[in-house]
Amino acid sequence: MRLLFWSTALICTGVAVTLALWAVLGDAAGAERASAVVGAVVGLAGLVISVFALRRDGGAAVRAGGRGAVAAGGSVTGNAIGADSRVAGVARAPRGVPGPGRAVSAQGEGAVAAGGDVTGNAVGEGSEVTG
The missing domain is CATH 1.20.58 (Methane Monooxygenase Hydroxylase; Chain G, domain 1)
Known part of the structure; x- marks a missing residue:
């Protein structure tokens, strides 16, 4: 180019x-x-x-296919998923995101993909993360 x-x-x-x-x-x-x-x-x-x-x-795409599949084009930080789960404190800033043209894809049941950092997440019943 x-x-x-x-x-x-x-x-x-x-x-x-x-x-x-x-x-x-x-x-x-x-x-x-x-x-x-x-x-x-x-x-x-x-x-x-x-x-x-x-x-x-346009090739940079975020796609999730399948039951429960999750795909994120950037960072996934500071999320509480599940009954009684929580994130306490201050979440850290993500370090970066994918470069141009980079695809993020999650295929299949329960598949997870992220184009950046995956930090500070409380996933599951009663889980907790402190910033």
């Missing part, structure tokens, strides 16, 4: 310099018409690249 960005920037700079020279040294009316066409083409190319980039980042 970085190569695409730099090559596009180089091409746009070259086209801008060419149109400026054409307007200064040659036919200003012709340069104006050419700049309108070039502007439309560059705008359309930018739209296509933007749509491509958005579709590419």
